[in-house]
Amino acid sequence: MTANRLDQTFAALADPTRRAILARLAGGEAGVMELAKPFRMSQPAISKHLKVLERAGLIVRSRRAQSRPCRLEARPLREVADWTERYRRYWERSFERLDAYLARLQRKERRDGRKSPR
Amino acid sequence: MTANRLDQTFAALADPTRRAILARLAGGEAGVMELAKPFRMSQPAISKHLKVLERAGLIVRSRRAQSRPCRLEARPLREVADWTERYRRYWERSFERLDAYLARLQRKERRDGRKSPR
DNA sequence: CGGTTATATAACCATATGGTTTTATACGCG
């Protein structure tokens, strides 16, 4: 249905290399060479990942001398956060269920403990 | 690097059909036929989407008569939310920048307004 | 100009994804 920007954002985030690049960029701008360093992967591979991130609006690139530094653009992540928030009550509800279960278990253990300790 | 469950979760969320299925399941359990109804897509296609969601831990399936109802499992979404939260300050910072920009703009407009109203 | 550095593009390859149609399985029912 709603074939949003979310498609591109989620797809871009579904790769650990790209998430690592975003994490790195959270510390400030960086060029392609610098971004590529932590990975044992060719430079063109990194360029492709950067293109994916750029298409998703997660980074923007400028030009400074022969370098093309990338900067984090977090706005799409806000959309992800907003989307996810709609489900918060569901995972919180499951925590409530877990809490209830653990509470029951503890009561049971206390009862059993009285009968046969340890 | 961290080739987490996040990979599968984000990948599963990168499809509008699957997000719509999750939205539907937020309203309660449903069988495949029921889930397929809103889409002009074959039943096996929906089954495939459900398998993706299941592998990502976003749904669980039981068996009731000849139906295999799906239930939303929101825990992985909590991980997404947690991951996203680490970037909150970045999109908030860009809002601050926008605010500052708009404030500057308003001041400028007031100044200009004094010179040549409206 | 010629060389070096930084990055992008091209061409290619293997595998994954998202869809199809057709066929099989599992269950409940008369």
Add this chain to the structure above:
DNA sequence: CGCGTATAAAACCATATGGTTATATAACCG
């Protein structure tokens, strides 16, 4: 048992993804 309903699996196809190597472009520098 045999049929209908609900779902999965198989086989297939087109396109996308993630990687490679080799080559091209762009900017600076002597």
